Amino acid sequence: GTTTIVAPTDADDIHVPEKLPHLTFITPAQDATETPTLTNVRIHVQSTYPLQEVSLFINDMLITSRTTPFASQEVDLPITNAFEPGMHHIKVVAYDNTGNSSSIERQISLQNVKE
Numbered sequence: 001g002t003t004t005i006v007a008p009t010d011a012d013d014i015h016v017p018e019k020l021p022h023l024t025f026i027t028p029a030q031d032a033t034e035t036p037t038l039t040n041v042r043i044h045v046q047s048t049y050p051l052q053e054v055s056l057f058i059n060d061m062l063i064t065s066r067t068t069p070f071a072s073q074e075v076d077l078p079i080t081n082a083f084e085p086g087m088h089h090i091k092v093v094a095y096d097n098t099g100n101s102s103s104i105e106r107q108i109s110l111q112n113v114k115e
Contacts, residue, residue: 014049014098014100015100019048019049020096020100020102021047021051021095021096021101021102022047022102023043023044023045023092023094023102023103023104024043024045024104025041025042025092025104026042026043026044026074027040027041027042028041028106032108033108034109034110035111036110038058038083038108038110039078040076040079041056041076041077041092042074042075042077043074043075043092043094043104044074044075045075045094046073047073047096048096049096049098049100050068050097051068051075051095052067052068052095052097053066053067053068053094053095054075054077054092054095055095056077056090056091057090057092057093058079058089058091063077063079063081064077064078075094077092084110085110085111086109086110087107087109088108088109088110089105089106089107090105090107091104092104092105
């Protein structure tokens, strides 16, 4: 027998910008530029496809990752590390189960060392 392989001709509509996860900061608040302590980052994620993983980086260091299942569109990312007062770079990356990913970033100033 002969096997004929036909390449798909359909356009890829899974990995398009409008279907990427959309992230919004809840904690720290969107307009906050400073905070006394940083013990948790809460993100709201709207995703066309089921989320696979949400990761938190501070100053380019992986702090924590959450993986499926996600109970809601709000994802809490606890911080157990202590950070010195001053400016810090927060980045959250969300991945869905199709391989799409997007990120959100911001600077935040810490006033006190975490107790």
